Amino acid sequence: MKIIVGYDGSDAAKSALAVAKKHAKAFDGTIYVLTSLVGGTREGVEDILKAKSNLEEAVKSVQNEGIPCEEHLLIRGMEPGQDIVQFAKDHDADEIIIGVIKKSKVEKFLLGSNAQYVILHAPCTVVAVK
Amino acid sequence: MKIIVGYDGSDAAKSALAVAKKHAKAFDGTIYVLTSLVGGTREGVEDILKAKSNLEEAVKSVQNEGIPCEEHLLIRGMEPGQDIVQFAKDHDADEIIIGVIKKSKVEKFLLGSNAQYVILHAPCTVVAVK
Numbered sequence: 001m002k003i004i005v006g007y008d009g010s011d012a013a014k015s016a017l018a019v020a021k022k023h024a025k026a027f028d029g030t031i032y033v034l035t036s037l038v039g040g041t042r043e044g045v046e047d048i049l050k051a052k053s054n055l056e057e058a059v060k061s062v063q064n065e066g067i068p069c070e071e072h073l074l075i076r077g078m079e080p081g082q083d084i085v086q087f088a089k090d091h092d093a094d095e096i097i098i099g100v101i102k103k104s105k106v107e108k109f110l111l112g113s114n115a116q117y118v119i120l121h122a123p124c125t126v127v128a129v130k
Numbered sequence: 131m132k133i134i135v136g137y138d139g140s141d142a143a144k145s146a147l148a149v150a151k152k153h154a155k156a157f158d159g160t161i162y163v164l165t166s167l168v169g170g171t172r173e174g175v176e177d178i179l180k181a182k183s184n185l186e187e188a189v190k191s192v193q194n195e196g197i198p199c200e201e202h203l204l205i206r207g208m209e210p211g212q213d214i215v216q217f218a219k220d221h222d223a224d225e226i227i228i229g230v231i232k233k234s235k236v237e238k239f240l241l242g243s244n245a246q247y248v249i250l251h252a253p254c255t256v257v258a259v260k
Contacts, residue, residue: 026156
């Protein structure tokens with residue numbers, strides 16, 4: 001089973017990773033930890049280094065539990081939602097796990113555009129973790 | 131593990147039920163199959179009987195696989211999204227599984243209001259199945 005986790009280092013992403021580990025153990029899966037940056041002028045070198053270090057930490061925590069794991073830092077001009085869906089299609093994924101951030105009172109009636117994009121366009125099951 | 135499935139007899143709901151069975155087997159879970167109707171003047175007797183028969187069929191298919199299962203037909207004036215979230219809170223659920231319907235080309239950039247409500251307001255992880 002191929003499990004993709006969208007990982008940006010946030011608390012929601014950490015919760016998503018925890019669910020991914022649980023599923024990987026239960027279904028004998030491999031976890032693909034994905035960090036997506038748009039690139040170009042959107043992020044600076046510092047943002048990229050920070051994202052890379054978050055990603056490496058996440059991957060290490062997966063490997064420490066003996067779960068097969070791959071690390072992917074994608075910087076190819078796509079919004080994260082698009083990027084994750086494209087990666088899932090290219091790798092024939094079975095499951096995408098994403099963190100859903102608790103919004104402020106005003107925003108909480110609209111799901112973030114990336115989460116919405118992933119759920120609508122994913123070729124597979126999507127797990128939304130709080 | 132308490133797994134809630136929103137079930138309306140659609141193909142998407144059947145896919146959701148299939149994922150629920152897989153998770154119940156892996157995590158030693160109980161499946162709560164939920165059908166929600168608004169009631170009042172919204173549905174006629176025929177709609178209710180049809181929903182009930184769909185629900186019973188689904189529950190039978192779960193029981194046939196030896197998975198503990200409960201059947202709940204809720205008609206309490208709530209929209210299905212609200213109803214499922216309320217039930218999940220009342221029963222301290224661990225996971226909600228819903229089917230996400232593929233929309234027409236025009237509609238496909240907006241997630242259905244019930245799915246969106248569930249993902250945003252659920253007290254637990256939400257699995258969206260195509």
